[in-house]
Amino acid sequence: MVRLSRATLSRVAPAARPLAEPRATGVVHLGIGAFHRAHQAVYTERAMAATGDDRWGICGASQRSADVADRLRPQDCLYGVRAGDEVRVVGSVRDVLTPCDDLAARLAAPETAVVTLTITEKAYRRDPLPGAIGRLVAGPPTAIGRRAAGPPTAIGRLVAGLRARAAADAGPLTVVSCDNLPGNGATLARLVAELCEPPLLEWVEENVAFPATMVDRIVPATTQADLDDMAARLGVTDLGAVVTEPFTQWVIEDSFAGDRPAWEKAGALLVGDVRPYEHMKLRLLNGGHSAIAYLSGAAHVSEAVGDPAFAGFLRRLMDDDLSPTLDGLDGFDLAGYKETLLARFADPGLRHRVAQIAMDGSQKLPQRLLDPARDRLAGGHEPRWIALAVAGWMRHVTTSRELDDPLADRLRGDGTASAAATVSRLLAIEEVFGADLRESRVFRELVTDCLERLNADGVPAALRALDAS
Ligand code: CS2
Numbered sequence: 001m002v003r004l005s006r007a008t009l010s011r012v013a014p015a016a017r018p019l020a021e022p023r024a025t026g027v028v029h030l031g032i033g034a035f036h037r038a039h040q041a042v043y044t045e046r047a048m049a050a051t052g053d054d055r056w057g058i059c060g061a062s063q064r065s066a067d068v069a070d071r072l073r074p075q076d077c078l079y080g081v082r083a084g085d086e087v088r089v090v091g092s093v094r095d096v097l098t099p100c101d102d103l104a105a106r107l108a109a110p111e112t113a114v115v116t117l118t119i120t121e122k123a124y125r126r127d128p129l130p131g132a133i134g135r136l137v138a139g140p141p142t143a144i145g146r147r148a149a150g151p152p153t154a155i156g157r158l159v160a161g162l163r164a165r166a167a168a169d170a171g172p173l174t175v176v177s178c179d180n181l182p183g184n185g186a187t188l189a190r191l192v193a194e195l196c197e198p199p200l201l202e203w204v205e206e207n208v209a210f211p212a213t214m215v216d217r218i219v220p221a222t223t224q225a226d227l228d229d230m231a232a233r234l235g236v237t238d239l240g241a242v243v244t245e246p247f248t249q250w251v252i253e254d255s256f257a258g259d260r261p262a263w264e265k266a267g268a269l270l271v272g273d274v275r276p277y278e279h280m281k282l283r284l285l286n287g288g289h290s291a292i293a294y295l296s297g298a299a300h301v302s303e304a305v306g307d308p309a310f311a312g313f314l315r316r317l318m319d320d321d322l323s324p325t326l327d328g329l330d331g332f333d334l335a336g337y338k339e340t341l342l343a344r345f346a347d348p349g350l351r352h353r354v355a356q357i358a359m360d361g362s363q364k365l366p367q368r369l370l371d372p373a374r375d376r377l378a379g380g381h382e383p384r385w386i387a388l389a390v391a392g393w394m395r396h397v398t399t400s401r402e403l404d405d406p407l408a409d410r411l412r413g414d415g416t417a418s419a420a421a422t423v424s425r426l427l428a429i430e431e432v433f434g435a436d437l438r439e440s441r442v443f444r445e446l447v448t449d450c451l452e453r454l455n456a457d458g459v460p461a462a463l464r465a466l467d468a469s
Contacts, residue, residue, distance in 0.1 A: 004089065004236040006076045011235045018078065018091025019049035022057030024111050025094050027261070028103075028161075030154050031118040032060030032068050032096055038081050038219045038244040040116050040178060045092035046266030056114075056261040057094035059106050063119060063154045066098035071239040079240030080230045084349060086246070087233045099151065107161025108168045113259045115161075115175045117188070118215075119154040121363035122406045124179065124187055125431075134159065134195050155188070159195040166203040172257035173208050178215045180286055182278060182367045185212035185253060209257035212274040214281050216249040218344060220352040247344055251277040276328030283322045285341055287368040287389075288314055292345070293358040294392030295459050301352040305345045313463050314342065317385040325375040359404035361393050362411060362432050370437060377440055384466055387446035388454075394426050394447070395454050407431070419451040 002008050009017055027044060029036055041058055048054050060077075062068050072079060077093040097103055106112060134156035152160065158175070165173060175192075177184035189210035196204055222242055230241035250268040264270050271277070289301070291314065296304035305311045318338050326334070369386050376383040397403055398413030405411060410429060413422055427438040427447075437443050453462040 001231055001235075001237045004075045004078050004080070004234065004238040004240075006078065008236050009078070009089070012089055013235075016080070016088050016234065018045065018089050020045050020054060020091055022048060022054050022092060022094055024055040025057040025059045025106075025109075026055045026111055026259070027058045027114045027116060028106050028112050029058050029060045029116045029118070030063065030103075030158065031120070031123075032062055032093070033118060034222055034242045035215075035217070035219045036060065036116070036118045036178070037079060037090065037093070037240065038083075038242045039215055039217045039248065039250065040118075041090055041092045042081060042248070043250055043263050043266040043268055044261050045090050047261040047263050048092065050265035051262045053262065055111070056092070058092050059095045059097065059112075060093055061097040061101070061103050061106075061157075062099060063123075063157075064099060066100075068240070069096040069098045072096045075238065075240055077240075078238075079242065080234055080238045082226075082230060082233065082241070082243045083248075084246045087230070089234070089238075103157050104161040104164040107158070107173070108164035108170050110168075110170045112170075113173065114256075114261070115158070115173060116178055117154070117158075117176065118178045120360065121179060121181055122360055123154045124181055124184075124191060125363060125406065155191050156195065159192055159200075162192070162196070162204055162208065163200055166200055166207070171207070174256045174258065174260060175208055175210050176213055176252070177210065178213055180215070180282060180364070180367070182282060182371065183212060183275075184278075185210040185255075207257060209255050211253035211255045212278065213253065214249070214251040214274050214277040216281050216285065217244055217247065218347075218350060218352060219244045220350055221356055223351065243350070245344060245347055245350055247340070249281075273328070276326065276332075280326050280329060280332075280334070280337065282367050283325065283369075283372050284318055284338060286364065287322055287372065287386075288318065288341065288345070289357045290361065290364055290368050291317055291385075291389035291392070293354045294361070294389060294396045296354060297459060298354060301345050301354060301357070302348050302350065304354065305342060309460060309463055311342065312467075313385065313388075314345075316467070317389065321376055321383045321385045322372050324379075324381075325372040358396060360406065361397065362405050362407040362429070365390065365393060365432060366434075370433065373443060374436065377443060382442060382446060384446055384450070384469070387443065388450045388462060388466060391423075391447050391450035391454055392459075394422055394451055397426070398422055419455055420448050423448045423451060 078089050080089050177188040226243045230238045252270050253274045254270040292304045298304040373383045373386045397411040427433050
């Protein structure tokens with residue numbers, strides 16, 4: 001079968017062809033994985049189609065490997081997105097850079113007005129070692145598994161690009177973090193500022209905006225079966241295909257330094273304050289996901305929520321412990337949101353592996369489950385469902401044979417320690433729990449209790465016991 005490209009597009013059904021053909025590259029994206037291709041790239045293409053403003057082609061960049069470039073470049077950067085039964089080739093990506101290509105030159109080009117990022121939570125981590133955000137630094141015994149004097153990090157590369165842009169006097173830039181972090185825009189702005197020396201720092205303050213965003217679309221890692229299915233649907237081979245769900249959401253703080261795609265014409269919500277949406281999504285969706293990842297024992301999310309007892313637990317987690325921590329959502333149908341969420345999790349068409357969600361838990365737990373636990377504790381409540389999920393994570397990190405987490409060396413246990421000892425050891429990791437949760441007697445007891453039950457009786461019995469208590 002021939003490969004998807006501009007030359008072979010005529011073989012694709014007209015309804016599945018791209019909506020737009022950009023004539024310039026106004027957007028640079030760092031971290032061009034499946035999520036970006038199914039989310040921001042789709043919004044950007046729709047915005048171009050809705051307005052006829054075709055300046056917003058995307059130049060994607062990968063941080064670690066040339067894999068996406070190798071897949072997309074031979075296809076003129078075209079790829080298919082399947083959402084439910086709907087399939088369409090997306091045409092907004094114009095180029096993909098490998099880690100060896102000159103990203104700084106792209107960021108310094110006057111036609112670039114917007115940079116978006118999906119570099120994952122761990123890329124924003126403030127390493128205890130000086131300079132670690134700018135460069136990948138020493139491996140063990142510093143325990144973050146990176147090489148000494150390695151290549152720059154994503155944020156280091158962004159700063160190099162800002163330096164080049166300032167030197168070229170190429171105009172203002174908006175840098176949009178699309179990672180699942182609280183206050184992602186402000187966090188990124190702070191990390192960038194830490195790497196900027198004074199003249200550059202002033203230029204950044206005057207010329208660069210870092211709006212906050214909430215992004216949402218479930219995008220499982222593409223499998224060979226997905227590629228085969230896409231080829232059958234399109235009639236051409238597509239090695240860049242992604243499979244996702246029909247649902248999609250993007251809320252963006254309306255704070256830009258200059259020109260931008262009309263994303264609101266593609267369904268994005270531009271608002272003054274993203275925080276209420278961000279908390280709702282990070283806590284209910286991502287918090288729910290992490291609870292599934294560490295407790296369900298299922299291979300896929302849909303199987304986990306197919307178990308009525310487990311679905312019941314998710315409802316209690318959301319209703320009792322997570323929803324009460326949300327505010328600023330007056331008039332918003334939160335009950336409907338939660339129902340939709342459970343239906344999205346149950347989607348049998350999405351083969352979403354829980355192992356994909358389980359990775360990097362140390363970077364995900366704080367915003368998903370620990371911040372809401374803090375809120376509940378501060379109000380004098382006992383977040384027992386959250387405590388169960390946290391105990392599930394503790395059991396996961398101490399018993400998994402292959403732990404995928406930047407703090408893996410510090411998390412792993414020998415599996416023989418008592419629940420109380422394990423909880424003490426892990427609560428002492430301040431990057432994850434802060435000093436406050438370590439010191440909270442209520443939290444420690446709740447988690448210890450849950451871990452004891454999980455170890456002794458397993459998940460179903462622990463759920464029943466919590467339900468009865
Ligand atoms: C998931 C997210 O892998 C994970 O940790 O919770 O990727 C989730 O699917 C997205 O945030 C959905 O918008």
